[in-house]
Amino acid sequence: MNILESIASGLASIRSHKLRSGLTLFGIVVGVAAVVAMTSFVGGIAGRIWEDFDKLGLDNVLFVGNMRPVNPEGYARLKASKGLSFEDTEILRAEVDEILGITPVVADYRVVRAGSEARRAEIFAATPDGFYLLKFELGQGRFLSDIDVENNARVAVLGEIVKEDLFGDANAVGEDILIGDEHFKVVGVLQQKDFSDMFGGSGQEEEHQRVYIPITAGMYYISGTKRIAYFAVRLKSDADLATGYEKIHSTLMREHRQIEDFQIENVAEEILRARQDVQQIVNTWNGILSTIATVSLLVGGIGLLSVLIISVNERLREIGIRKAVGAEDRAIFQQFLIESVTISVFGGLVGVALGVGLTKLMTFGAQQMGQDIFIPVSGTGIILGLSFAVGVGILFGLYPAIKASRLDPIEAMSKYA
């Protein structure tokens, strides 16, 4: 009895007992379908959230701002310090290995004009580092460059909303704008990132309401002082957050003669915590999913077991005959085990089809409710579900197969079943 013949025999046994096989397979079908659908669902939703986190681009990002005075004494103390400076960023960049990129930021509101259109916007002055550091994406033109910074160049990159307000659908790159009373030339426009609904457009609204200019131009034309509003810092992805935070803190304390006139906003830590929260929800769901799947597969397995025992008893004569003409115990064992696995894998395949259907239905349902979500069918879920089916087939086929293989041929042949 080779493997193909055993598989054929398993399929024949499904065909000849349709109702019985159907009832048997029900548990396995449901179990596998649950694995596929739930893995797809959890994986799809979680994947979308991870993607949003990535797009948000605030992993490993810290903001260093000036300390705001809380009382007159504090005010006096802060008056004595020089505050955050351009040089601080150079020192931090050189001394703190954990830093991937750092930019000083000066920001203030001005009226921005182009032709007859005007609006108020936040003027955001930074170094070119700031663009990749905050993971902005370019729509048209170019980002700011180091040469722009060196030359106090009056060039600007527009957030997309600002661009829409000032230029509509027309081209902005190369055009002149007025920031306050100063002429600037538009060199680029940012591109909006596509966030999922569950995240809203949060976080990116404001970056598209800004006009970006070189830090030097910002100090000269906007703030009129060398004081920097804040630094945006991105740590290397493999860096330890706490160590990075500590080093930045101690370096700045040293540079500022132990006056703590700055505060570090640890966005990275918050993002990390949010990611951990989501991961925990995913883990909980995976736990629920595993439990449902395990229970229904056990139920399916027990059904399979009883049907296989019935099948062995119905086929005692067949087993006896096979043994009489020379089948070894092992051959009988193998035949029944393969039949068991064939039946369970058949159920598994039906379950996969059902699970894929359910997954598509979830996407369809979500879209009907106005959610722009696509839940991809999880390959891992399919592999997992089919592995479960094979495992159930082997586990619950063992006993009937052993029972069949150990039958005495004379006794078995004497049965009239």
Next chain:
Amino acid sequence: MLIRTEDLTKTYDLGEVEVRALRGVTFGIEEGEYVAIMGPSGSGKSTLMHILGCLDTPSTGRYFLNGTEVSDLHGRALARVRNKEIGFVFQNFNLLPRVDLVANVALPLVYLGGMNRSDRRKQAEGALDSVGLGHRLKHRPNELSGGERQRASIARALVNEPSILLADEPTGNLDQKTGREIMAILDELSGAGKTVIIVTHDSNVASHARRTVEIEDGAIAREGRA
């Protein structure tokens, strides 16, 4: 000597009672012989047939088949001997109901191993042809008459070219005319040099053999030659 037994006994332990089915059987069968083992039901002839056919093992005593002692073989080794040396013909045919005649006859070749499916089927078709069933290859057992089924089971017994053809009441489930046809096939096989052993309680059937061994109460009571 193809078959030689030395003082075979078989005792069944049925809890409180011990049943001594065989009480010391010593005899031999030469290659090419045509032997009938006779006896009333309960005499122990079925037990003897099971041991000779390697479906069972004796409690004590020795059994040599083709010069090899098989009385102390078990499980796998015994299955190999059944597969290669013995061809069974049963009273109730014992064909698999769900597959066609070719698959039934090819069954011993499946467990012989080393043959692909098409070679197995070809050899099985040859065996079916030799018993006059060349036109029934794709039929299932329940589509055939009793005589045809028994011929198919003879074809299955022969397909591995075993040393011994062991027939257990081969005409027991057949009418007289069909029974005679089956016996004619066995006679023919014997004539061609095959070793044939028939186990029967029917003296008409036994009369086809050239030698009879009568079993009573688990021992050989009489032997005779035609």
